[in-house]
Amino acid sequence: MPAVIMILIFSIFPLIASLILSLSRVRLRAGGYDVRFVGLRNFEKQLFGSEQFHFLGTFTSISLLGWVFIIAMGALLIRWFSVYLRGPVVVIGLIGRIITASMILALSVLLAATLLSGNQFGTLGVTLFYVLVGSAIQFLIGLGLAIICAQPIWGRTFFRVVFFLPMMITPIGIGYAFRMMADTTKGPFSPVWQFFGLRDFAWAADAWTARSFIVIGDSWQWIPFIFVVLLAALENVPRDMIEAGHVDGANGWQIFKEITWPSIAPVAATVMLIRAIEAFKLVDLPNIMTAGGPGISTESMTLQAFFAWRAPDLAQSAAVSYLLLFIAVVLCVSFFNLVILKRRAAIA
Amino acid sequence: MTAANIGADVAVERRAQRLSILALNKSFGPVHVVKDLTIDVAPGEFLVLLGPSGCGKTTALRMIAGLEVADSGRVILGDTDVTEALPKYRDVAMVFQSYALYPHKTVAENIGFPLKVRGVPLEQRSAAVRDAAAQVHMEEYLERYPRQLSGGQRQRVALARAIIRRPSVFLMDEPLSNLDAKLRGYMRAELKHMQHELGVTTVYVTHDQVEAMTLAHRVAIMDQGVLQQIGKPREVYDNPANLFVAGFMGSPSMNFIDGRVENGRFESDGVSLPLLNGAPAGPVVMGFRPEDATVVDPGMGQFDAKVFTAELTGDVTLVTIVIGDKSLAVKMPKEYEVDFDSAVAVSLPLQNAFLFDAHTGNRLPAQFALPPGQ
Amino acid sequence: MTTDDLTQIPSRPTGIARLFEAPQMGKMSPAGCVIVYSLLFIWTGFVLFPLYWIAITSVKLPIDVNSGPAYLPWIDFTPNLHAWRDLVVLEWAETLKPYRNSVIIAFFSTIACMFIGSMAAYALARIEYKPKFGTILMFVLLMAAASVSVGVWGVDWRLASASAAAIFVLLARALGRRFKRSVGNSDILFWMISQRILPPVVTVVPVYMMFQSVRLLDTQFAIILTYTVVNLPIVVWLMYDFFSGIPKDLEESAQLDGASQFTIFYEIVLPLARTGLAATTLLVMIFAWNEYIVALFLSTTKAQTMPILVAAMNAGEKGVLWWKMSVVIIIMIIPVVLMALVLQRFISRGVLLGAVKG
Ligand SMILES: Nc1ncnc2c1ncn2[C@@H]1O[C@H](COP(=O)(O)OP(=O)(O)OP(=O)(O)O)[C@@H](O)[C@H]1O
């Protein structure tokens, strides 16, 4: 198993090394670097110290809306647990669910304390925005396109090839292309901006428009991937199952809901996992389109780590990466265990 | 005999519908799969579509269901023309050759699906599911998934999914092909009884002629997309319209001897038989069924032959004899014993022998002259 | 039977509803047709417009770019090949170097990745592995100890890894016997894909230091090796699905026919997994071709790849050289499209990644 060992070496080694880094202070000197062990100081700085505003966001008291949201999420989680506890309980499953739930709860509190209370988002919030909102939009559009292209339409090969094109372009090129496209004075849409009297409006100066533009660019690049995978999945659904549905008298929506969707759900879940994993790592687009700005409002965690590395502050960079890794792994593993395995079990 | 009065002796329920297909044609690219197929199925009739593999039976059935759109021709159900209608407006139920079970649904959910999409409430539905499952003996398996079932069990689930509703027409594509011999015999009886009870017009596809003989009110025999003959099983068996039907019906199949008509006699090497009414001279094929002939001592029959093998198949002994380079099968009582390679003769009641045109394959009206005493 | 009355045939739709109902199987309803085609064309526009913009920008003069939008060549502006001439003729040497680097790196890392990855996937799909929990744990701990000693106490890396390997071999059996719990193939598989969760920035700093300590920074080899490892999980994951989709009977029957393991793999398994191989190759190649961060960390001058060149067009004092950058993007797409067309043959029915389902 050369591959396993190779991955083991290459992945475990950097993991350990960056763990060490994240626990130390690194100082570059001519021809090398000094490493000094400082314990959890780096993480402390991110979570509670001088970098807190950067990573988590700024806090004031939580608004009413924030409280409502926290309570709603808490109630949902309690319900989820009570449903689970009624069934057969396995220790590992229970522990896993507790970890998942606390992570979700912590993130909801964060969301409530920053965004819903009118405060500035940190890179964590921005990353989650890219992951959750971006992936959701991309999934819906990708699925829609795949369903359309699975129809008996004229010119399907043409559309398939065209829809796949964006996958082939380097993300950094996409970043520049979209920066060009979004330019309010020289870009192709400047007449549109002018028409709305927004000539001097700089989308990059407003946090939400900047984030939306990044999501648009990200979608342009990633919808093809989701589209192609889901299209393949749709075409793999046995024809006779759908025909049986027709003969049994189901209408189009019923056939989708009862037959097509359950058959493609495992693929859909897997593709979403891959997409989410990649979205956690989004860095090129915000770096190029906005350089994380205005302020830090489009800065993803990977970008933060990248900036820290460039500073150069290797220890902070590693610490941010570790935090990202921790959050991503908990969310992805939860997703894998609670959604994908269940979906697979239902079919295989 | 017309379709109408065949259906008449069947218990006809109010939902039973007449199904007419008129001059249906279907090609896949250059391949003409179904050619001018015209069949009239009476209300409540059990029609079996019989033919060898690849002859277009499934395609014909799919056109009736509306899954395939005919190139030309019409499908009429009751008094509506449904040629262009979507399957769901045709009120047909179909058992697919490949079962087409939904892998993510349990057996119960599979069977109940047709009712679910019609919005039948859950309690009524589960009662109906249990009934249908009982009819195919699948009650114990209701909570399983299709992947946990054997081929025959899956087939029975597919059957139950069709019979749970009371459609105007049942379409069944080889629904018993995967069952073991015993279960198949049992299900055959069950199906026949059920169809009689419900009186639902049924089109049943198979390539098993025993199934066709036992189940059908009428059998339609297809070959290469063309309807060869349609009629009651007896009629088709006793009065085959052409070489294909004669050869396809019956097991082992009919014996054929190539020969010629010359001077009012059928001539082949080793065989010479007198004909009664003058058939036109030319190449012909003589045929007779294995059970119609008997093996007798040399010189006692119409022609002499040599025994090749004799096999006891259970209720009969199947004797294979050779004349020149032809081998023929004859069914004898199971007590019959004979040595291999011994010289024998074949005695054939000539009213049971058929004559076919060698070129067209069509049955010739010619009759053999009966020897005195027969 | 009570369900009798409940299972009436729905009547045919009338009026407006007819617009939304297909006239027959395999056709689309009139309204559906309109909606579907308008959506398709809207999306085609959305996909193609940025590409079109890149294409026309590559033939614009700086003044055309900077003086506001110009949409149609020959009407809004006069196309000029100056950027093409600069990059493809005048500075050809500077363009060629990263181009060649990119080709070499993408090519070799894809080959290595596919070779190692598909063998590993095949092994996982056919052989039940039961590595002992304790063994794995010890391996990880030893790795940790080795890297700590190298990184923190400055022990020579060769010495550290050699002694770690020695201790591992010595203790492996004993520990394996002690801790009987083992992990299965599915655990290995999930662990593989979980490697993708690692953001490149987590891995790239230590990898940077690692290559620095062995003096391999800014070499093609370092980047090839890194890409191979980074993309291996994808290959293993996708190919595992393709391989396990091949019926075992086929291989068993070949075995009975007297074929060797090697023959079986090459004559039966590989041809059957061709779709998967083609699709995965394409995907991995695209990833390697377009990767930016790792290349940025691991290369300075000699081993620069094309994405770095794209970024470099932004770095000058004169601001972003849009026209040049567009040219670079275009010449970067060309090989991928060619590759996709070549592999397209094997990816019939768009089965690309069709086996993502498990
Ligand atoms: N979708 C299709 N495209 C092309 N040819 C087809 C298609 N479906 C069926 N055929 C061809 O049409 C012919 C008839 O097929 P059909 O499935 O109707 O046969 P069948 O009588 O049901 O055979 P069997 O008893 O084996 O099920 C076959 O030669 C088959 O190859």
Ligand SMILES: [Mg+2]
């Ligand atoms: Mg068939």
